[in-house]
Amino acid sequence: MKGNLEKVPQRIGASWRYRKIVEEKKSYGWHRHKEYEIAIHRHFSGSCFIGHSQNDVSHNHMVLIGPDLPHAIYSNDSSSQQKSTSCETHVIWFRQDWIEQLINCCHELAPLKKLLSEAKYGIQFSSHTAEKAVALLEPVLDLPPHQQLTQFLSMLALLLEDKNAQKLINALEPAPEDEVIVERIEKAEAFLMKHFAREIAVQELANHLYISESSVRRLFQKHYNESFSQHLKKIRLNVACDLLINTQLPINIIIQRVGYDNQANFNRQFKAYKQVTPSAFRTAMKRH
Structure with missing residues (x-):
């Protein structure tokens, strides 16, 4: 269940990468990345596997996945038949070394340390947070680079404010x-x-x-x-x-x-x- 290591292409002149993917079905077997991944699944149902956990996907299913954490995602056949553009996914990738340098330089971002540490277990966020995150992401590629970064930081703030976020893999919270x-x-x-x-x-x-x-x-x-x-x-x-x-x-x-x-x-x-x-x-x- 280790999964294939997939290389995420980086955007020239950008510190993070965003893609909106619309397809008839969602069928991605076990894979992993060196980067952190945030995925928001919309308008379809299915199953999401992260490590040894498995949970159901429904509209506005949002997860944060840590580096090298194997994961897989599949849509139900029935959901892809309901709408011609049923499987919509918003995906963000960002490198661990970059975000750590950013946190070290900006003390205001210190709360992200705990969130990113817990990402090795996979974290699922509320549908309300997912909806607000999509609103930030939809126009992002039409913005100048400095405003794109502002939108990204605003989205990270949404994750920190989500009181209903939960880890997907049972794990010890160590002292x-x-x-x-x-x-x-x-x-x-x-x-x-x-x-x-x-x-x-x-x-x-x-x-x-x-x-x-x-x-x-x-x-x-x-x-x-x-x-x-x-x-x-x-x-x-x-x-x-x-x-x-x-x-x-x-x-x-x-x-x-x-x-x-x-x-x-x-x-x-x-x-x-x-x-x-x-x-x-x-x-x-x-x-x-």
């Missing part, structure tokens, strides 16, 4: 003294993402982290607010969703690839998670 805990969380997550397709016992992860089995259980309950088994199941089902959308693999093969050996059990857990069967999910999300 400086919690570096050991942070390292364990990251090491545990990497282990599960690498081995989720096979049976993983809590004791195996405990051995990998050099802690007790009970400590592993407390770690997941405290910092993910879910059990080890719930977290592992979520990873498997989200990967299954991506395979159903982005491949033609038979469902029985997908079941094996995400670590299930019983189709009835997989179907039951998938339906509980997505409220539809795997085959119905694939039909609704199938690509043209």
Whole structure:
């Protein structure tokens, strides 16, 4: 799920890049960028995958994605049939070194540090913020460069003011003294993402982290607010969703690839998670 590294072309004479994309369908498999990305999806429904999280897309779905964070986006077939220009996306990219230099030079931008730090988990903003951001972006390419930058900074201010913004990937909010805990969380997550397709016992992860089995259980309950088994199941089902959308693999093969050996059990857990069967999910999300 690492995703292909895509190079974002830079605009000559500009420190950031903006594109408005209108297309009949939205179907972008796993990819990532060295830059931060802000995406606003409008006039269509679908699914957005960021890291091991998956959430539904509806009108004015807005996310901030950190550098090197894998993500994918798909529209539903039904949404693309409703309007000829149903899939509209506004995308902004900006480099990490540039925004950090800007923050260091302008003390007024210091609050951005926390926001950009949390972008490594993916952040979703309210539809109200998305609507206001689009109003800022629509005329931006017709403005002189200095006014374009002003519009960009105004949009960042909107993100900071959104009280309903939420991280998409469960993660520890560390204090400086919690570096050991942070390292364990990251090491545990990497282990599960690498081995989720096979049976993983809590004791195996405990051995990998050099802690007790009970400590592993407390770690997941405290910092993910879910059990080890719930977290592992979520990873498997989200990967299954991506395979159903982005491949033609038979469902029985997908079941094996995400670590299930019983189709009835997989179907039951998938339906509980997505409220539809795997085959119905694939039909609704199938690509043209």
